[in-house]
Amino acid sequence: MQILDFIRGRIIRKFIDLRSLSARQVPYDEIIRIELLVAMCLVAVLFGSIYLVIGIFFKLSFLIILNYLLFFSTVIPFVLFLIKKGNYNQAKLIMMVIGSVFMFVKAASLGRESGMNLAMLIIIFATFAFYSIEDYKYILLSLAITSTLIVILETTDYKLLGNDTTTNLYEYEFNYITTILFCILFFYVILRVNQFINLKLTGLNNKLLSKNNSLKKLNEELDSFVYRTSHDMRAPLTSLMGLVTLIKNEKDPDSIQELVRMQENCINKLDLHIQQIIQLSRNLKTDLITQPIQFESILNDIFEELSFFEQAGAMKKTIRINTPFYLYSDPYRIKTILNNLISNSFKYYRKEAEQPSMDIDISSTKKSTIILIKDNGIGIPTEYIEHVFDMFYRASNQSTGSGLGLYIVKEMVEKLNGTITVKSRVNSFTQFLIEIPNTTSTI
Ligand code: ATP
Numbered sequence: 288m289q290i291l292d293f294i295r296g297r298i299i300r301k302f303i304d305l306r307s308l309s310a311r312q313v314p315y316d317e318i319i320r321i322e323l324l325v326a327m328c329l330v331a332v333l334f335g336s337i338y339l340v341i342g343i344f345f346k347l348s349f350l351i352i353l354n355y356l357l358f359f360s361t362v363i364p365f366v367l368f369l370i371k372k373g374n375y376n377q378a379k380l381i382m383m384v385i386g387s388v389f390m391f392v393k394a395a396s397l398g399r400e401s402g403m404n405l406a407m408l409i410i411i412f413a414t415f416a417f418y419s420i421e422d423y424k425y426i427l428l429s430l431a432i433t434s435t436l437i438v439i440l441e442t443t444d445y446k447l448l449g450n451d452t453t454t455n456l457y458e459y460e461f462n463y464i465t466t467i468l469f470c471i472l473f474f475y476v477i478l479r480v481n482q483f484i485n486l487k488l489t490g491l492n493n494k495l496l497s498k499n500n501s502l503k504k505l506n507e508e509l510d511s512f513v514y515r516t517s518h519d520m521r522a523p524l525t526s527l528m529g530l531v532t533l534i535k536n537e538k539d540p541d542s543i544q545e546l547v548r549m550q551e552n553c554i555n556k557l558d559l560h561i562q563q564i565i566q567l568s569r570n571l572k573t574d575l576i577t578q579p580i581q582f583e584s585i586l587n588d589i590f591e592e593l594s595f596f597e598q599a600g601a602m603k604k605t606i607r608i609n610t611p612f613y614l615y616s617d618p619y620r621i622k623t624i625l626n627n628l629i630s631n632s633f634k635y636y637r638k639e640a641e642q643p644s645m646d647i648d649i650s651s652t653k654k655s656t657i658i659l660i661k662d663n664g665i666g667i668p669t670e671y672i673e674h675v676f677d678m679f680y681r682a683s684n685q686s687t688g689s690g691l692g693l694y695i696v697k698e699m700v701e702k703l704n705g706t707i708t709v710k711s712r713v714n715s716f717t718q719f720l721i722e723i724p725n726t727t728s729t730i
């Protein structure tokens with residue numbers, strides 16, 4: 288098959304504009320058919336020239352010589368020109384229709400003994416090799432033309448245009464051999480097309496299987512998500528109902544005040560959980576908005592929103608923002624990411640620490656922005672660290688949340704085409720490092 292690849296690469300493809308084929312996304316099976324058309328033109332010229340030289344020596348009739356010369360000098364160059372220009376359907380149609388007429392003229396002047404009745408079959412086989420079954424209209428047209436011509440030839444005994452028997456000495460053998468060779472070529476092409484389509488189908492099937500598997504996984508995740516979320520939402524509601532009953536029976540105003548404060552906590556928890564679900568769904572559904580990110584104002588908003596945390600005021604915050612290049616990214620997602628990380632630093636502070644502190648370092652280059660958030664809190668044990676970005680994962684009993692925060696952070700960082708890494712040591716520090724590409728430099 289190497290010789291075939293060599294012929295395809297070195298000769299046939301010279302007549303095809305591969306760039307326009309790939310620009311139009313022509314499927315590979317169609318490319319094989321176009322190559323066949325080129326091969327047919329070249330083989331016809333090669334065989335035809337040999338035939339003509341021998342024919343002229345045997346005093347072939349003027350009509351047949353003219354027929355060949357016209358076919359070689361007009362039809363074949365025109366078909367090759369159309370292929371080069373990318374008009375493949377026109378090229379095929381012209382080859383089929385004028386090719387039939389060419390064969391007809393030759394057959395109608397050579398007599399049945401010449402074997403031209405056999406050679407007419409070439410056109411019928413070629414039809415099936417040239418067109419895919421979707422082009423059945425072309426197939427029907429070509430078959431109609433060829434069978435009409437064959438009927439005319441049969442009824443006139445292949446002598447409609449004369450009875451040139453000068454070439455009968457070798458004509459039958461010539462037609463016999465060319466018919467066999469062309470048939471081999473056609474069946475080879477049909478098999479190759481079939482093989483390609485089979486491969487494509489297997490590929491598609493595999494893709495479908497893996498899509499199916501990932502859908503199954505997603506479905507399972509969704510199941511557990513619904514289960515966990517409804518459970519997490521029911522917990523504060525049950526506490527709220529309990530507190531309502533207590534308040535109803537309580538007379539002491541101070542105790543009622545305390546119970547109401549506890550109710551407020553439950554409501555905040557519920558609200559936080561609902562907010563997290565909204566964040567997740569917004570991240571999945573909404574497209575990226577790119578705007579220059581104003582880190583100062585985003586951080587101010589976050590600290591204000593998180594001021595209800597016990598540690599919010601007492602914690603020492605060192606903020607360094609060095610962004611000579613604006614980060615063009617999605618403000619909503621950036622804010623949600625920072626909010627989750629900062630609230631974690633507030634939540635997981637170390638009571639024994641002399642001075643709970645948090646460092647936020649933001650720096651930018653033309654290509655990306657790096658955000659570093661570090662605290663001196665309780666830290667994360669090494670064995671849990673690889674799971675902290677998992678859905679519903681909590682690594683500490685100091686956590687009162689649902690373990691969704693870092694999952695949301697990771698999902699959003701990925702949506703922004705960024706990366707996030709975490710380093711931590713128990714009772715020492717936790718550090719998150721995020722790198723987000725600047726969208727304008729990649730546009
Ligand atoms: P949620 O954020 O949904 O309210 P959560 O804070 O428990 O709940 P994540 O933010 O996903 O969930 O964090 C997962 C776990 O990682 C936490 O339970 C905590 O154990 C650990 N963790 C996260 N950030 C820190 C941090 N800054 N210091 C120490 N531990 C942390």
Ligand code: MG
Pocket residue numbers: 627630631688691692693
């Ligand atoms: Mg959290």
